[in-house]
Amino acid sequence: MRVVPLVERPDLAEQVSVWGFGEWGHLNPGQTLDRRRAKIQGKMNVDRVPIAFVALGDDDGIVGTASLIFDDLDGDPRNPWLASVYVPVEHRKKGIASALVRTVEDAARRIGYDRLYLFTSTAPSLYEGLGWKALEQRDYRGEIIQVMEKSL
Ligand SMILES: CC(C)(COP(=O)(O)OP(=O)(O)OC[C@H]1O[C@@H](n2cnc3c(N)ncnc32)[C@H](O)[C@@H]1OP(=O)(O)O)[C@@H](O)C(=O)NCCC(=O)NCCS
Incomplete structure (x- = not known):
C-alpha cells in the first residue's frame, strides 16, 4: 500500500467525491455531489494547501483517502485541518487510515505548519493512538464532535 497525492491519479477523483458526499454530505447544508466534485478538483495540489x-x-x-485543508469548521479561526479520512469497509483495520493520517501530518510539516487540527464524531481513539490530543467537544450542525490537535 502507498499514499500519493490525488493529482497523480485524477482518475480516482470521482470515487473520492462519492465517498465524501456519502459520509459527510449531511454536515454541509446545500452540498451536492457536483459541488463535492468541484471541491475535490481544487485539492489537486502537492505542496500547497488544500491537498x-x-x-x-x-x-x-484506491483503498482510502484523506485531505489537508485550510478551514474545516465554519467560523473557527484555527488551521490547517486533517479532513475527509475515509477507508472503505473491506479495507479497514489494516492500518490504511493511520498511513493516510501520517502522510497528511508530514505534508503539513513540510509546508511549514507546526500544528494540525481535526474534528471527528466517529474515531477519536484512532487519532489518540497516533499522538493526537483531545481539545473541546461541541455540537456542530446537530452532531457531537471532538476537536483534536497535533503538534508537528
Ligand atoms: C475511521 C476509519 C478511517 C479507520 O480506517 P482504518 O483504515 O480501519 O484505520 P486503521 O486500520 O489505521 O486503524 C483502525 C484500527 O485498526 C487497528 N489496526 C490497524 N492495523 C491493524 C491490523 N493489521 N490488524 C488489526 N487491527 C489493526 C488500529 O489499531 C485501530 O484501532 P483503534 O480503532 O482502536 O484505534 C474508517 O473506519 C472509516 O473510513 N470510517 C468511516 C469514515 C470515518 O469515520 N472517518 C473518520 C472521520 S474523522
Missing part, C-alpha cells in the same frame, strides 16, 4: 491524498493497494486501486 487530497489517496491510498493505493497492490493493484493500484
